[in-house]
Amino acid sequence: MTDTLRPHDAVTNPYLVGNMAPVEHEVTAFDLPVTGTIPADLEGRWLRNGPNPRSEVDPRTHHWFLGDGMVHGVRLRGGRAEWYRNRYVSNDDSPGPNTNVGGFAGTTWAMVEAGSPPVELDYELNSLGVNRFHDTLTGPFSAHPKFDPTTGELHAMGYHWPDLVDHLQYVVVGRDGRVAKTIDIPVADMPMVHDMSLTPTYAVVYDLPVTVSFDVIGKGFSFPFAWNPDRAARVGLLPRLGTADDVIWCDVDPCYVFHPLNAYDAPDGTVVVDLCRYDSMMVDNFNGPFSEVLPTFDRWTIDPVARRVTETRIDDRPQEFPRHNPRVGLQQHRYGYTSEVSPGAENLHGAIIKIDVEQRTTQAHEFGHGRGGAEPVVVPKADGVAEDDCWILTVVYDVATDASELCILDAADITATEVARIKLPQRVPYGFHGNWVADSSVAPR
Numbered sequence: 001m002t003d004t005l006r007p008h009d010a011v012t013n014p015y016l017v018g019n020m021a022p023v024e025h026e027v028t029a030f031d032l033p034v035t036g037t038i039p040a041d042l043e044g045r046w047l048r049n050g051p052n053p054r055s056e057v058d059p060r061t062h063h064w065f066l067g068d069g070m071v072h073g074v075r076l077r078g079g080r081a082e083w084y085r086n087r088y089v090s091n092d093d094s095p096g097p098n099t100n101v102g103g104f105a106g107t108t109w110a111m112v113e114a115g116s117p118p119v120e121l122d123y124e125l126n127s128l129g130v131n132r133f134h135d136t137l138t139g140p141f142s143a144h145p146k147f148d149p150t151t152g153e154l155h156a157m158g159y160h161w162p163d164l165v166d167h168l169q170y171v172v173v174g175r176d177g178r179v180a181k182t183i184d185i186p187v188a189d190m191p192m193v194h195d196m197s198l199t200p201t202y203a204v205v206y207d208l209p210v211t212v213s214f215d216v217i218g219k220g221f222s223f224p225f226a227w228n229p230d231r232a233a234r235v236g237l238l239p240r241l242g243t244a245d246d247v248i249w250c251d252v253d254p255c256y257v258f259h260p261l262n263a264y265d266a267p268d269g270t271v272v273v274d275l276c277r278y279d280s281m282m283v284d285n286f287n288g289p290f291s292e293v294l295p296t297f298d299r300w301t302i303d304p305v306a307r308r309v310t311e312t313r314i315d316d317r318p319q320e321f322p323r324h325n326p327r328v329g330l331q332q333h334r335y336g337y338t339s340e341v342s343p344g345a346e347n348l349h350g351a352i353i354k355i356d357v358e359q360r361t362t363q364a365h366e367f368g369h370g371r372g373g374a375e376p377v378v379v380p381k382a383d384g385v386a387e388d389d390c391w392i393l394t395v396v397y398d399v400a401t402d403a404s405e406l407c408i409l410d411a412a413d414i415t416a417t418e419v420a421r422i423k424l425p426q427r428v429p430y431g432f433h434g435n436w437v438a439d440s441s442v443a444p445r
């Protein structure tokens, strides 16, 4: 029998201590204290999802990617932070999705990969139950669907361990919120496919050598994936109007990618994608990332004729959670925004980095000693014209005070003092992804 500890007592698993540890209460607070000025054009909700295990877990085998989902949200309107709420994501019979939260087709969704379907949330973040896109989703979904602003479609690359062992499932959801197309893509060894890319021409498949490991399962770890040194790495271009037989596979050097930034079709027929790349992933540590190899910010230029990927390093600082202005989605972008990651430091996160991929320069917004900003959510200004006419929303954790703030930066002047700092009533544990859901995009209540 294994020893179990309550999460807040855990001392042996770095993903259960400090700001990795879950919070214990669902909190509702109104009229949050603000330093600075909340832009008046921000009317909606900042939402963020992450794992928050509420039951006893074994600290020796617990993986950061597991645990009940918890959504944190702040509602902004009229220059005020009207409320903060955090709520468990409830999936009835299993831990609720814990990886991403966002709006689509007038609905708010909590999402995860590997088979668990999206859960619909109401405006106040209460779970309304599993939503399979009006019962049209029969297989897995993803925590990282890609929105096509031209067609209004949502595209996802799903996998489902152990129900689907020999293929991925590519799903397109129409603007009506119903699945319009599903394509099975054969792959070997059941790779962990965390994300995808999308251009007007192709869906991009990341078939990389982190695969199901029976050795890891046999050792009792809770997350069954590990680095597979014997397996090739490849990236596939699935023509959006094609079938699985049409995928153009291109070999790449062994690596792992959780998150691409934007992707686009270049005039010369290549596909360009910027991404955070790891030389390897989960080689010896089966409890979570950031413990072995750190990510760099790279560009892949994928040539579908030569079936070759040209890799270029843009920034070698460790950074993750890349985001861009959604208005340039699927089109050529100039700017990316990431969170500096500093594993081993007292704060996992550091600066918010603005990358000019055209000029190959970077700027960073530093938050001060012991303070770091998580995933930068990019919101175009209402009257924005330039690509960086955006607000950056990031939750900042302060080690010294063990407290979190929602900070708003001006992307066009990223090194300037925060535009606004919104004090939250409890810390927000390090987690994964979120989005800005404008009230104008939400179905009438």
Ligand SMILES: [Fe+2]
Pocket (backbone or CB within 6 Å): 099, 143, 144, 194, 258, 259, 432, 433
């Ligand atoms: Fe992710």
